[in-house]
Amino acid sequence: MSAISNLQPAAIWRNFDLLTQVPRPSGHLEKIQKFLLDWAAQKGIEAHQDEAGNILMYKAASPGREDRKVVTLQGHMDMVPQKTPDSPHNFETDPIETWIWTDEEGREWVKAKNTTLGSDDGMAVATIMAIFEDDTLEHGPLEGFITADEETTMYGVEHMKDGELKGEILLNLDNETHGEMVTGSAGGVNQTAELQYEAAAAEEGDVAVKVVLTGLRGGHSGLEINEGRANANKLMARVVSDAIANFEARLATWNGGNMRNAIPRHCEVVLSVPAENAAELAETINGEWRETFTSEYGYVEKALALTASVEETDPEALVPEEIQDQLVNALMGCHNGVMRFIPHLPSIVETSSNLAIVEIDSTKAFFKILVRSSNDTQRQACCDTLEAIWSMAGMKVELSGAYPAWQPSPESPIVELMKQVYREMFGEENHVQVCHAGLECSVILSHCPGMDVVSFGPTLRSPHTPDERCLIESVGKYYNFVLETLKRI
Ligand SMILES: [Zn+2]
Numbered sequence: 001m002s003a004i005s006n007l008q009p010a011a012i013w014r015n016f017d018l019l020t021q022v023p024r025p026s027g028h029l030e031k032i033q034k035f036l037l038d039w040a041a042q043k044g045i046e047a048h049q050d051e052a053g054n055i056l057m058y059k060a061a062s063p064g065r066e067d068r069k070v071v072t073l074q075g076h077m078d079m080v081p082q083k084t085p086d087s088p089h090n091f092e093t094d095p096i097e098t099w100i101w102t103d104e105e106g107r108e109w110v111k112a113k114n115t116t117l118g119s120d121d122g123m124a125v126a127t128i129m130a131i132f133e134d135d136t137l138e139h140g141p142l143e144g145f146i147t148a149d150e151e152t153t154m155y156g157v158e159h160m161k162d163g164e165l166k167g168e169i170l171l172n173l174d175n176e177t178h179g180e181m182v183t184g185s186a187g188g189v190n191q192t193a194e195l196q197y198e199a200a201a202a203e204e205g206d207v208a209v210k211v212v213l214t215g216l217r218g219g220h221s222g223l224e225i226n227e228g229r230a231n232a233n234k235l236m237a238r239v240v241s242d243a244i245a246n247f248e249a250r251l252a253t254w255n256g257g258n259m260r261n262a263i264p265r266h267c268e269v270v271l272s273v274p275a276e277n278a279a280e281l282a283e284t285i286n287g288e289w290r291e292t293f294t295s296e297y298g299y300v301e302k303a304l305a306l307t308a309s310v311e312e313t314d315p316e317a318l319v320p321e322e323i324q325d326q327l328v329n330a331l332m333g334c335h336n337g338v339m340r341f342i343p344h345l346p347s348i349v350e351t352s353s354n355l356a357i358v359e360i361d362s363t364k365a366f367f368k369i370l371v372r373s374s375n376d377t378q379r380q381a382c383c384d385t386l387e388a389i390w391s392m393a394g395m396k397v398e399l400s401g402a403y404p405a406w407q408p409s410p411e412s413p414i415v416e417l418m419k420q421v422y423r424e425m426f427g428e429e430n431h432v433q434v435c436h437a438g439l440e441c442s443v444i445l446s447h448c449p450g451m452d453v454v455s456f457g458p459t460l461r462s463p464h465t466p467d468e469r470c471l472i473e474s475v476g477k478y479y480n481f482v483l484e485t486l487k488r489i
Pocket residue numbers: 076120121150174
């Protein structure tokens with residue numbers, strides 16, 4: 001038993017402590033699945049594992065509440081395995097070691113020793129266990145739905161059966177801030193534009209100029225798309241376009257970005273330039289372009305670094321001139337970043353695109369984009385806008401990996417009830433949010449349409465890192481909020 005099993009409310013912390021003893025990194029869930037089924041059997045709770053690896057549990061209504069709506073309490077069983085470089089921890093075999101840390105403001109947090117804590121989403125599983133084992137609570141019929149591999153592929157919800165859930169209301173317990181409710185999330189789709197061509201010969205008397213843009217912050221292409229950060233590919237397009245127009249430059253290669261869901265932080269381009277123009281081009285990039293980007297982005301991009309250098313070896317082959325111009329025009333003209341905010345929640349991004357990866361060499365070009373929206377037809381409109389630009393450059397365009405939006409409803413009964421309960425309990429407003437990234441809720445809704453869905457949870461910080469921590473005082477408030485909500489449904 002560790003110190004955290006003595007924290008209050010005991011019901012939730014005792015169960016969370018048990019969960020820290022069961023290894024459960026994404027992709028290795030046998031131990032946690034067995035633990036949950038054994039635990040349910042021991043408590044006399046009806047439970048089973050479905051074909052997708054999810055665990056379902058059922059609990060009858062407390063007396064007199066049999067006619068209430070069925071509520072599904074949901075969280076994911078897996079955790080992200082991250083540790084500090086010096087930690088010997090083995091996530092497949094070792095328990096998580098917890099301790100209590102006090103921040104500068106005197107607030108107490110539960111943390112793990114040099115690893116992720118697994119409060120994302122162990123807090124949800126502990127909540128479900130606490131509620132299911134307590135026969136003194138008042139509530140309607142309950143269903144527990146503990147999902148598999150949310151953090152990697154959303155395997156559990158992707159492969160659940162249509163209509164598998166009995167619930168009419170879904171309480172997803174995977175949000176990270178007490179005092180905030182998520183009522184919608186973005187869907188997404190991968191767009192890939194591709195073009196193949198014959199290489200053009202290198203130009204006599206040309207030299208190579210290598211341009212490197214690096215040190216950008218990058219970040220999550222959904223959650224951080226509205227922060228005005230620089231996209232390395234979009235900035236590079238301006239430099240290359242200028243080099244072509246004013247220095248007779250030709251494009252040899254372009255490599256920008258490496259992950260579709262990350263804002264690109266780095267881009268490298270090799271140009272071929274008449275020898276007499278090379279030094280001036282490098283000077284212009286190292287001088288004017290660097291100053292321009294620093295003045296535009298210095299506030300958010302403190303480590304931005306742009307350098308151009310004249311190289312010893314010349315490129316062996318080039319992108320054909322006409323194709324090069326079309327590709328660069330397309331990169332200049334394509335939309336990138338926020339496209340629209342939600343009309344009834346104007347501070348929240350609805351639709352965005354991220355020009356994530358650009359790879360060009362002398363025979364082929366690939367552009368990879370991730371388009372997100374909490375409105376499925378706006379997502380399509382954004383894809384169509386981009387496709388129009390890529391088509392003008394003669395590129396072939398494909399979509400893949402689409403997942404649906406959880407479109408926020410301006411009048412959800414569960415959201416209205418929970419706003420009221422929160423106001424009565426805490427004397428302040430519960431903030432309504434829409435998440436500009438994919439959540440399990442949208443996939444569950446696609447299998448079980450018509451559920452009234454909301455996502456909330458206790459306060460966690462830095463999930464997915466060894467600095468993950470859970471704010472102790474938020475857990476009691478959150479747990480009482482769940483219990484009061486269940487009583488009022
Ligand atoms: Zn989570």
